[in-house]
Amino acid sequence: MFLPCTREEMKRLGWARLDVILVTGDAYIDSPFIGVAVIGKLLARQGFRVGIIAQPDIGSAADITRLGEPLLFWGITGGSIDSMVANRTASGKRRRSDDYTPGGENTRRPDRAVIAYANLIRQHFKKTVPLVLGGIEASLRRVSHYDYWDNRVRRSILFDAKADYLLYGMAERSVVELARTLAAGEPPTFIRGLCHIAPTAPEQALLLPAHQTVAQDKQAFTAMFRTFYDHNDPLTARPLAQQQDSRFLVHNPPPLPLSTEELDAVHALDFERELHPLDRQRGQVRALDTIRFALTTHRGCYGECNFCAIAVHQGRTIQQRSATSIVREAETLAAHPSFKGMIADVGGPTANMYGFECAKKLARGACRDKRCLFPAICPSLRIDHGPLIALLQRLRGVRGIKKIAVASGVRYDLILADHKKGLDYLRELVRHHVSGQMKIAPEHSEAEVLAAMGKPGTESLLQFRRLFNRLTEEEGLRQFLTYYLIAAHPGCTQAAMERLRAFCQRELHLVPRQVQLFTPTPCTWSTLMYWTETDPFSKSPCFVEKNDVGRERQKAALATSHPCSPKESTSPPANRSTARRKR
Structure with missing residues (x-):
């Protein structure tokens, strides 16, 4: 059942007034990949009456007032993608299309x-119930932060x-704890994962x-970010506070993993x-084509690539579903009339982190003095692709499923480091789960740029490439690797890009x-x-290309146009998007 978006739907449910109204920058897709749908359904399961207003017109009262005023709170999200990223290219140009908007x-x-x-x-409900921000846009702007589009440090959103x-x-x-607390008439300032003033x-x-201070002093900003980042693990984080004007932002520790x-x-x-x-x-809505039949x-993600915000938003600890749950959902998908x-995909932020985690991290929290995968894979991380192989085999046995793609990116260094099951996993992918192309993300080739990115060197890339090509040839298949790369990352010069080419x-x-x-x-x-x-x-100067x-x-x-190999030219370009993983 869809959550109501109109008065008529409320009337059919027998609801005169809603407890919670969720406002989103996306169209309303009722899917486990869409955060507003998940939050709304969770609250509804707990007995709260929830409605959704999708992409309201900010120039009129018609959309925002059509469901009335909620009893408990308004929930506000920019949608599945940060609105500035959704609306503007890296060069600041307005994007013409939006995969989460009807008609595109x-x-x-x-x-x-x-905002x-x-x-x-606030314009149309002067003294209303609390406004609660959520989603990727708010989550990554919860403390003072550098804003690329304004080119300055902005305060907490x-x-x-x-x-x-x-x-x-x-x-x-x-969010469930918040709704219960507000319904009881109590202050919710104790809730984990909550920020308040x-x-x-x-x-x-x-x-x-x-x-x-941090808006004017870059060293202070660096110190602030390091402390903020160090206190993102739910097992070790302390409450944080930051003066924003005459008042303080209070940042509670993260929720414990599900x-x-x-x-x-x-x-x-x-x-x-x-x-x-x-x-x-x-x-x-184009996004629906990608997420409707994906798992x-x-x-x-414990990859912690320096350019990625997943570690700050979803956390560095893998939270995984049971194989039974995933197979049951696959059976549901197979029964769908469409x-x-x-x-289309079986995975997460990184496809092959399913099935294993660091026992030390689970017991005592993430290390502050080292990372799981960079500059080398930590020996405490016992890599085992066995559970993932077993899951894929079970999924292939679901009646009605003809093909399963693993479209989420894979960490090839993890595959190579798994000396027991890594080769078996890659063979499984090559044989059954690659739809013409397998996407990997080396991002660059130059050591100094890769170090700034927090990515492994080219040795593992080349070793993996040789292994993939060998297995593909053994299977008698025509399949290729697609490589994702980043230009103009801090530390990258024009000369580095020429060497990359x-x-x-x-x-x-x-x-x-x-x-x-x-x-x-x-x-x-x-x-x-x-x-x-x-x-x-390293605290050393870092070249940054800021000129457009x-x-x-x-x-x-x-x-730019250039001669390319027949393999590259015969493969359609892949679509890179991790936003649906971030919600």
Whole structure:
């Protein structure tokens, strides 16, 4: 069942008034990949009456007032993608299309959607119930942060939106606790994963440098970010506080990871896997083609690539579903009237992190002095692709499924490091789960750039390439690797891009076309490097190409027309998007 989006739907349910209204920058797709659908369904399962307003017109009262005023709170999200990333290219140009908008035209999502929607609610409901921010846009802007589009450090979005609370991360447990607490008439300021505003800093909180200080002092900003990042593990984090104006942002520790049983329950919710009829009148939504028949196996990522915000949003601990839950969902997909036999993806932020975690991390929290995979894979991480192999084999046995693709990226260094099951896993992928192309993300070839990215060197890439080609040949298949690369990342010069092109021609025998410009999004180490022009780990100066012409020139080193190998030319370009994993 869809959650109501109109008064008529409320009337059919016998609801005169809603407890919670969720406002989103996406069309309403009822899917486990869409955060507003998950949050709404979870609250509804707990007995709360929930409605959704998708992509309201900020120029009128018609959309935002059509469901009335909620009894408990307004929930506001920019959608599955940060609105500034959704609306603007890395060069600042307005995007023409939006995969989460009916009809595909980028006309419905405002810039800084979270702030725009909060202002819209305040405009038409003067003294209303609390405004609660959530989703990726709010989550990554919860403390003072560098904003690429304004080229300055902005304060917490909780203050700029004039909202009451902010729930960061995936927030399933937090939002239910918030609703119950507000329904009981009690203050929710104790809830994990919640940020709120206070006149003073709590005694137990660790003080971050004040916003006014970090906005003017890049060294102070670096120190602030390091402390913030160090306190993102739920087992070791302390409460944080940061003065924003005369008041303080209070940042509670993250929620504890969901258990397998809890994550299974999330995916057992009754999703339509369709676009709501109200949105369907305006056209189709391209994102639905990608997510309708896809399976999530886990969330979180311990890869901690410096340019990626998943570690700050979903966490560094893998939270996984049971194989039984995943197979049961696959059976549900196979029974869907629109299913044609193809599962578009089985994975998560990284496909092959399912089935194993570091026992030390699970017991004592993530290490602050080292990472799981960089500069080398930690020996404490017992890599085992066995459970994933068994899962894929079970899924292939589900009646009605003809093909299962693993479209999520894989960490090839993990495959190579698994001396017992790594080769078997890759053979399984090559034989059954590659649809013409397998995508991997080396990102670059130059050691100094890879170090700034937190990515492994080219030795593992070349070893993996040889192994993939050998297995593909043994299977008698025509399949290729697709390589994703980044231009203009901190530490990358034009000369480094030219060397990258030469490496691709010499070693990969092609020049990949999947090249994107680095976009400094909030709350990543790479964005910190971009703003400060300093490597926060070595504290040495870091070259950053900030000139638009120079950035485009770096991309053009690979993206311009050039001769390519027959293998590259016969393969259609792949679509790179991890946003649906972030919610």
